[in-house]
Amino acid sequence: MGKLQHILVVPLPAQGHVMPLMELSNQLLINHGLKVTFVNMESIHNQVASTLQDHHHKEDKEDNRIHLVSIPERDQDLGKYVEYVSETMSLHLEKLIKKFNESDDEKIDYIIADAFVGNILEVAKKFGINGVAFFPASLGYLALILHFSKLIEAGDIDVKGNPLKDEDIKLPIGMPAKSTIDLLWGFWDEPAMQEAMLSFTFNVHKSTKAAKWILCNSSYELEPFSHDLIPNILTVGPLLARERLGHPKGQLMPEDSTCLAWLDHQPAQSVIYVAFGSTVRFTHSQFNELVHGLELVNGPLLWVVRAGLTDEVSTPYVDGFKNRLAQHGKIVDWAPQSKVLAHPSIACFITHCGWNSTMEGVSNGVPLLCWPYVADQVHNENYICDTLKVGLRFQKDENGVITRSEIQSKVQEMLGDEGIRLRANKLKDKVMTNSSEGGSSSKNIEDFINRIKL
Numbered sequence: 001m002g003k004l005q006h007i008l009v010v011p012l013p014a015q016g017h018v019m020p021l022m023e024l025s026n027q028l029l030i031n032h033g034l035k036v037t038f039v040n041m042e043s044i045h046n047q048v049a050s051t052l053q054d055h056h057h058k059e060d061k062e063d064n065r066i067h068l069v070s071i072p073e074r075d076q077d078l079g080k081y082v083e084y085v086s087e088t089m090s091l092h093l094e095k096l097i098k099k100f101n102e103s104d105d106e107k108i109d110y111i112i113a114d115a116f117v118g119n120i121l122e123v124a125k126k127f128g129i130n131g132v133a134f135f136p137a138s139l140g141y142l143a144l145i146l147h148f149s150k151l152i153e154a155g156d157i158d159v160k161g162n163p164l165k166d167e168d169i170k171l172p173i174g175m176p177a178k179s180t181i182d183l184l185w186g187f188w189d190e191p192a193m194q195e196a197m198l199s200f201t202f203n204v205h206k207s208t209k210a211a212k213w214i215l216c217n218s219s220y221e222l223e224p225f226s227h228d229l230i231p232n233i234l235t236v237g238p239l240l241a242r243e244r245l246g247h248p249k250g251q252l253m254p255e256d257s258t259c260l261a262w263l264d265h266q267p268a269q270s271v272i273y274v275a276f277g278s279t280v281r282f283t284h285s286q287f288n289e290l291v292h293g294l295e296l297v298n299g300p301l302l303w304v305v306r307a308g309l310t311d312e313v314s315t316p317y318v319d320g321f322k323n324r325l326a327q328h329g330k331i332v333d334w335a336p337q338s339k340v341l342a343h344p345s346i347a348c349f350i351t352h353c354g355w356n357s358t359m360e361g362v363s364n365g366v367p368l369l370c371w372p373y374v375a376d377q378v379h380n381e382n383y384i385c386d387t388l389k390v391g392l393r394f395q396k397d398e399n400g401v402i403t404r405s406e407i408q409s410k411v412q413e414m415l416g417d418e419g420i421r422l423r424a425n426k427l428k429d430k431v432m433t434n435s436s437e438g439g440s441s442s443k444n445i446e447d448f449i450n451r452i453k454l
Contacts, residue, residue: 004035005109005452006100010093011136012085012114013041013074015252015278016356018048020136020217020239021114022250025066032449037067037108039096041089045070047252071096082196086118086203094123101127110452112215115142118203121210130452133211135204137355139218139226139235140383141376142204146230147172149205160198172229197375208232213448217355219434219441222362222427223383234444238359238435240338252278256332259302259340266300266345269421271329272411273340273366275304276352280373282310286401291321293407294328299347299415301329302340341366348414353380365428367391367420369410371402390424392417 007028011021018040028034040048049068071092074084100106112132113120121131135142151157156165163169208214217237220227227233241249263271274294282290287310294301303325322331337357341349341364350369351357358380361368368391370381384391392414394402414420434441 003105003107004033006035006037006107007452008093008097008100008108008111009036009038010089010111010113010117010120011038011040011134012116013044015250016354017114017116017136018044018252019241019250019356020237021112021134022048022066023239023241024112024134024215024236026242026249027445028449029066032445034449034452035067037069037100039069039071039093041084042070042073044252048250051249051251051254069096078192078196082199085116086199089117090119090123093120094126097123097127097129113207115204115207115211115214116200118206121207125210130212131210132448133204133207133214135208135214135216137217137376138358138380138383139216139223139230139233141355141379142208142214142216143172143226143229144379145201145204146208148201159202160194173225213451215448217359219431219439221430221434221440234448235434236441236445236448238363238431238441240360240363242338253306253334255334255336257336257339259330259332259335260343262330263302263340263343263345268344269347271300271302271343271345271347272297272350273302273346273348274350275335275337275357276309276371276373277354277357278306280352281308284311287311289401289404290407291325293402293404294325296404296408297411298328299411300345301325302335303329303331304333304335305331306333338364348411350411353377353384355380358384359431362388362390362424362427363431365421365425367414367417367424369394369414388423388427390420390427392420 007025009021009025011017022038025036025038029036045068071089074081074088097108100108108127108129110130110132111120111124112134113124115133115135121133124131148157148161151169152159156169157163211232214230214233215236216230216233217239218227219235219237222237227235241251243249272294294303305322325331338360340346341360346364346366348367348369349357349361350371351361353368353370353372354377358368368384370384370391370393372378372381381391381393385393392410394406394410397403397406433439436442
């Protein structure tokens with residue numbers, strides 16, 4: 001028997017990027033027998049390892065596991081983070097590849113790198129290794145990013161997105177009407193955040209140009225028009241975190257599974273699930289409106305309140321709102337989200353519209369109340385509400401705040417709209433068919449495996 005194909009997998013160091021790539025890695029290893037080494041920076045490596053319980057018996061071979069390795073840590077400052085992702089990670093990876101390639105048995109055959117990470121696939125070329133770009137967000141957002149780069153090359157805009165010609169920018173047919181080029185950086189007044197988003201935009205353009213193929217955590221059926229705008233694309237989604245004994249699922253925080261037993265005691269389609277991902281941060285005033293709005297909803301509530309969800313507030317305040325809302329439901333630090341959204345008691349999902357949360361919601365037929373925060377999330381909100389029509393958006397007041405009365409009225413509107421629930425269930429059937437045997441995403445993974453085994 002010949003050497004197993006050895007795949008090096010490199011995510012951007014963030015929860016929403018690690019999880020889908022870990023699920024893809026598990027499929028490559030468990031379903032297709034490839035050897036997978038998964039690279040994280042040290043703190044994330046430690047978090048993934050700590051949430052993994054080792055269920056392997058002694059007789060199990062090491063080949064049955066994903067090999068987790070770490071590279072040195074990054075600075076927490078935003079500018080340093082961008083530099084780390086765009087430049088420093090590739091230097092660490094170069095050393096790692098050299099070390100692996102010293103042994104014929106360990107030699108790297110393919111690199112699958114998150115498209116948001118800068119020069120990794122350039123490094124792959126340097127070593128004569130085939131590179132694959134993985135895009136963890138939607139096809140529509142990828143098409144938007146790639147079109148942005150084309151406009152720069154055509155001289156329509158400068159590298160900061162400023163128009164260079166006295167005419168309107170036209171987007172290709174198939175892009176959602178509300179997608180505008182300034183969606184990529186236009187939510188922030190902070191120059192540092194604008195620069196960071198532009199830098200990641202150029203990283204994606206660079207990665208996809210250097211890649212032999214692009215894998216995306218979406219499906220043709222979910223985004224047919226955007227799919228046709230992107231060459232060399234293979235859709236492999238939805239990549240949902242699955243429980244596999246002894247295998248990591250890319251979760252960086254310990255999950256509180258007591259909420260599942262609590263959900264068992266709630267009526268069908270009665271619970272409002274509220275979760276804003278791993279990076280959203282609310283001002284004290286917006287958080288206060290959210291607390292009061294959820295109180296006004298006055299129905300069963302499951303709310304994920306992780307550390308850092310709001311600006312620093314006093315312990316009595318935190319304890320006070322938790323005690324008040326405990327009468328309406330359950331509050332946890334972090335939830336097993338896939339299992340929660342699959343539970344029959346869930347009525348709707350108030351979400352930040354991160355792509356993983358969006359995919360988990362639509363894969364379970366759950367209507368979405370959209371509260372986007374950063375990056376691709378406004379694009380996802382537009383697609384959810386205007387194209388798929390399985391969600392509603394909150395409106396901000398003149399101060400940019402979503403008020404308690406707006407929260408109450410939108411939840412009531414959602415719960416009274418049978419059409420949204422019907423469309424969400426139809427979409428669930430369509431999306432889940434993709435990843436089941438014979439579905440388009442399942443066939444694309446098979447196709448990808450056959451190509452890399454050649």
